[in-house]
Amino acid sequence: MSQKVKIIYLEDELKDVELVEAQLISEKYPFILKHVENKSEMLAELKKAGCDIILMDYSLPAFDPLETIDELKITYPDTPIIIISGTIGEELAIETLKSGAIDYVLKHRLVRLTSAINRALQLAKEKQKRRQVQEILRISEERYRLLAENVSDIISKHTFSGEYVYVSPSSEEITGFAPQELIGKNCYDFVHPDNVAQVKKAHQALTKNDAASAVEFQFRCKDDSYIWVETKSRKLKPDPESKEPTVLSVTRDIRERKAFEEQLQSSLYEKELLLGEIHHRVKNNLQIISSLLNLQAMRIDNPEAKDVFQKSVARIRTLALIHEKLYKSDNLAEIKFVDYAKSLARGLFVAYHSPESQISLLVEGGDARLGIDKAIPCGLLINELVTNSLKYAFPDKRNGTILINFQDLGESYCLTVADDGIGLPENFPSEDTMGSRLLRALTDQLEGKMEIDRSKGAKFVITFSKKSPKPKYQI
Template sequence: MGNIKELVEMRQRITKLEASETQHKHTADILQVQTEEALQASVRQWQSTFDAIEDLVAIIDKDYRVVRANQTMDKFFDGAKVLDAHCYELFHGTEEAIPSCPTYQTFRSGEATHAELCEQHLGGHWFDVFAYPIKDKDGTVQQVVHIVRDITERKKAGEELQASEEKYRQVVENANEAILVIQDMVIKFLNPKTIEILGYSKEEALRESEERAKAQYKGIPIPTYTWQRVDDDFVLIDHNDAAVAITHGKIADFVGIKASELYRDAPKIQEEIYRCFSEKASIEREMLYRFKSTGEEKYLAVKYAFVPPDLVLVHTEDITARKWAEAELRIKEQAIASSISGIVLVDLDGAIIYVNQAYLDIFAYSSAEEAIGHKMTEVAADKEIAQKLLTATQTKGWWKGEIRVPVRDGRTIDILLSTNLVRNEKGVPIAMMASVTDISERKQAEEQLNASLKEKEALLSEIHHRVKNNLQVISSLLRLQERDIEDEKYSEMFQDSRNRIRSMALIHEKLYRSENFANIDFAEYIKSLTSDLFRAYKGTGRIAFKMDIEEDVSLSIDTAIPCGLIINELVSNSLKHAFPEGREGEIGISIRSIEDELELVVSDNGVGMPQNLDIRKTESLGLHLVSILAEGQLHGEINLDRSEGTLFTIKFKETRDTVK
């Protein structure tokens, strides 16, 4: 019945295909995923296969009406109406379904059933009848595949065979040659001549053979239990070593127990043991079972096997790990299917074998069928880009980047693409996977932000430019006013004010000329500021200037302005007072970072300041301003060293955002 089972499986697949509108079903293993083309080929082949079967095949609905029949069945009933007829009328000649019919049993049990029936209604013929369920996604039986084979001739042959067997048994029993029958390494029969030659009694030979078979049984790696038919029940009479291991030795306590007692809460297991015995056929299924011996719950693959004359062997393979792996795989599949990133799986030849809904949405596919089974280079809007990405992935094993690509509805979008090779457990490439994120909105937002930023930078530059110009106007006004002042003391005060304004204007000039409006290159600023001061006080030539600025020190405008004013005051003071009567000397400025602080040092090797001068209480506006700026605005500390000329050290903190 191998072809029949394949037909049922094929019909099951076709039913799922017809019921599905847009959702593609994939197997857990990407290596066994079947393409849509294979399913469509199955649909085309199904009807021809169905009609070519020599057995009578019909599909029965819940009302026991024939909804489809093959040509063999039409010919068998010789013109009688088959479609829409009740199956029990056709086969049994009854007015309703009968309990002994496999189709009746399958509709109620949900399992495949089989029986041999003699139908007096059809001339007393014997039929081998099989029924296979067709279930919906919820597991409810909707239809049954009803398969019938006329075995009348076989039955007659069987009766003739029994007569023949009896005849030959007599021949074998009285033969002068040794004859024995061995099955599954166990002696099942030996004639008197064999006993005579071996020197064993029949009982000894059979016992030795059975002991050898029992040793093999004990060593089976799958837990196995032997049940024996006793009256109307079954009794556990033996088990193998694997059963001892899985129950931690407690299975021995259950030897001799009846199936009805052990499985009182699991009637399905009792039913299957009875069914295996009555049908003399193997039954296989998977189940979640709680062991009474240990209390553990495990997923088991159970196989019931009939052993004549009265035994049922139950093999229970622990598949818990596999079940958990399958559950984990389903979760991963669901996560991929529902991901907001587009996921596509491509075989090594470039054919698409899986896409999730996000991928379909991003690239404007109307359904998965438009992509699956086709070459990536065939369905991509830009075939050249697709080929380059496939080649890069196969060559390097991965690719990642942002690209601009056309999609199927004519739009062009920006995507973040990441590809990689999928490898099996041996590290051999078996497929390629890509993750796609539509970043078009982000790109548009970035472009708008960059445009807005450039606008603001231009505006800020203009502001600094105008502030610088306004300060220069003020400085020019002071210069004009200074021309009318004859008193040198007041003229000097105007010049000091102009220098202070110039120090601030210079900062704004550096900012509007800079590409970075947040920080100022302080070394460049000091060069310009001191150059102006040396010219203003005619210190060029006889007074040297030494600058030691730590590399890459940049200050924010809030720090640069007070620092600039401090340097302006101290350098101006040195140029005016440290080198009287044309004396030569040196003025130095250094800035360096010490841990989380900045240290500004302004020094000269001139005549120095009086020992009794307190810079915080002096009447000098410049020195008083230095004290206020250092302690009040920079929140730093100021120290004065008079040992060798004059050396001011100012330590202060600058925020991390403005120190590079």
């Protein structure tokens, strides 16, 4: 111990003071001793300079040691007291210890003094730490209580079995129950029967980890009506008294939010019905246009003009089929593209009178879904390429296969249309033909890249990003 211990010694016999000093010096104990002869001098010295420890003779004239100890405990609670006496019985010794003295040392056994002082200082230090911790806890509890009693949400604490231990005053405003009407009751008794299992599951999850849980349920109010609330809970450390872990919950009234969600859901349902009807009507209108063009084509004798009409009809049917798929889909914004490609290709086989027994159709791919902004250009690409294969790849009723493959590559999609026919002409793609210009325009619309393989028949590979194409023009 490098720092000297400051001692106040209340003793009326100077000889006894000298014996105490001699004992401490003999043990090379670092100390500063202030001798006082009566209670008044001791209190004056304490007020003036304080001390680390008080040594006190038990038997002084006109002096009540127990009363003095009680006073010192109030005024100087962190200063330890040791009784030094020549004659003190066991009963008196126990009484002084109960009053607040740390220890007692007999004058004829001063060899115990240094160890008693060290022990008293250590106990005082621990006591001071406990007092500081208790003060911090008290301030923290006051802040917590102030917060809990002034927020609009209900703050509560309950055991894992469900018994309320604490409920904030806001419970009365939200549920009609005053805090004292809920404390001691089981929280699950106020949960709607349909939600009890869900709430218990959320609380049980807290026993397995320290993460917070959140659950929405209906709470029974004092008037027996139910309101929607959201509760966020977290496990607390075991209570020092009950040694049982508890759950801290913050419960919020979400009636307005629920009403808004229901209104939003209703509005969304109405918009889905409207959008479905729009797709249905667009499909019908496109089919009418297609039928009118077909009727017109039947009156045309010029083969080239008739071919133009047939291609226009096929392109319109391609668009109509997309709207039909969207109308029948559970998702009005996207379609399963492979299903759409199968329907589109089979329609082209029928239109060009090419039975699948002569030319095989193979459509491959997963369950990827495309929005209308990508499905339309992809559908038109399939229409152009499959039409060309049916018309030109298999002359003289040759057998063969047309392949459509659609793959999800993670960041992008890949559409492949291929056939094992006679191959492409040398000048393909030509700048002059409508079909070539349309293929390039549709690929550009997808912001994609087209590769052509002529090694075995004709193979077109179009790769494009999943991101929506940027608008070409901005206003």
